[in-house]
Amino acid sequence: MTPNNRVPHLNPMPIGRNNRRDVKQLSKYRFSRLDADITSSYVDDEEEERPRPKQGTVTRVINMLGGRVEHGQGFSRRGKKEEQTLRSAAGVARSTETAYKVRIPYGRKFTVPWIMKQLHQQIEDLKPLLVTTSPRGDVEFFLKSEDAAEACRAISRRLVHRVTGDRMTIVVDKVLAPWTRLSKEESALIQEVVDSRYNHDTRSLDLSEFALDQKFKDRDLHMMLNKNNVMLTVIDRIDEKFGAITALSLQGNRLRFLDYAAVLTSVTKFLKVLDLSNNQIDKLSELEKLKGLPIETLFFEGNPLVEQLTTASGYLRSIVMGIQRHTDFYFYFYLSYTVHLLVCLYFKHCCGTLD
Numbered sequence: 001m002t003p004n005n006r007v008p009h010l011n012p013m014p015i016g017r018n019n020r021r022d023v024k025q026l027s028k029y030r031f032s033r034l035d036a037d038i039t040s041s042y043v044d045d046e047e048e049e050r051p052r053p054k055q056g057t058v059t060r061v062i063n064m065l066g067g068r069v070e071h072g073q074g075f076s077r078r079g080k081k082e083e084q085t086l087r088s089a090a091g092v093a094r095s096t097e098t099a100y101k102v103r104i105p106y107g108r109k110f111t112v113p114w115i116m117k118q119l120h121q122q123i124e125d126l127k128p129l130l131v132t133t134s135p136r137g138d139v140e141f142f143l144k145s146e147d148a149a150e151a152c153r154a155i156s157r158r159l160v161h162r163v164t165g166d167r168m169t170i171v172v173d174k175v176l177a178p179w180t181r182l183s184k185e186e187s188a189l190i191q192e193v194v195d196s197r198y199n200h201d202t203r204s205l206d207l208s209e210f211a212l213d214q215k216f217k218d219r220d221l222h223m224m225l226n227k228n229n230v231m232l233t234v235i236d237r238i239d240e241k242f243g244a245i246t247a248l249s250l251q252g253n254r255l256r257f258l259d260y261a262a263v264l265t266s267v268t269k270f271l272k273v274l275d276l277s278n279n280q281i282d283k284l285s286e287l288e289k290l291k292g293l294p295i296e297t298l299f300f301e302g303n304p305l306v307e308q309l310t311t312a313s314g315y316l317r318s319i320v321m322g323i324q325r326h327t328d329f330y331f332y333f334y335l336s337y338t339v340h341l342l343v344c345l346y347f348k349h350c351c352g353t354l355d
Helices: 024-034 057-065 079-093 112-122 146-154 184-197 214-218 228-241 263-269 284-288 304-308 312-326 328-331 337-348
Strands: 096-104 130-133 139-143 171-176 204-206 247-249 273-275 296-300
Touching: 112 130, 139 146, 146 171, 171 284, 184 228, 228 263, 304 337
Parallel strands: 204 247, 247 273, 273 296
Antiparallel strands: 096 139, 096 171, 130 139
């Protein structure tokens, strides 16, 4: 080869992490210089040579839900297992709901009744859900309303206990709700059933044996009131349309816990008659959650709690123990109904209202 035909010498570049030039790159660019329409069939594998961080199932699902396609692999190349994971995760996303968790650090020293009284005085339309006290002594509950949550945050450290002089700190976080969301069709049907059971003349709402309503049977739906999301949907409907009811029947709904039903204390301000008969309530502590209801007549027969107390002395002894633990509630609640509940205990049916 003559000097005139000799290919110009390419000065070699130092090999490093940021300027590596291998045979594949040189040939790719050489073909491009010869003809702009010719492109190399090589795939630049710079990214492939880098170590890829390992991803867990949750991360992969989040990436797929967000529409991210990594390394040129489309959705068609996902395996069957990942497809199933994606579908299940999408289903969970549709059924989840966000709520606001309110926490009063060391709130036990203030007592739950005092906290609730102060919050209701300061915040309009407050509806606390699942009020509990943690092992550390924090008082916690959930709110569905963003406005109520912001109002709680705004009054943090503005409430002072007169006896101790301590200021009440309120911490609010947006979290996934501990209940699941019903579909629009299910919610609409529940609202329809609730509406059909309202008696305008007596201002009463009969939700007895709620799951056995014919409208649910026709659609093969199991809308039992002991399901948290069903109870919440019902209470939302009561709050929306029937807040002025004076009588409510929850008879025969297999209720054992009243955590969600306790929201009634913030919704039904005129309730005088409450029927909890023929449920599965077996602890006095469940009835404490209904503190604040202005009821005058309680129907309670047919619950395991009544069956456990087979003597009048045992029944009254339990009441006295309750009074010692929760004086502010049990004096109001139980001393008004002692005779009434004892009649239910011995005759296995409920009498009329107390005079």
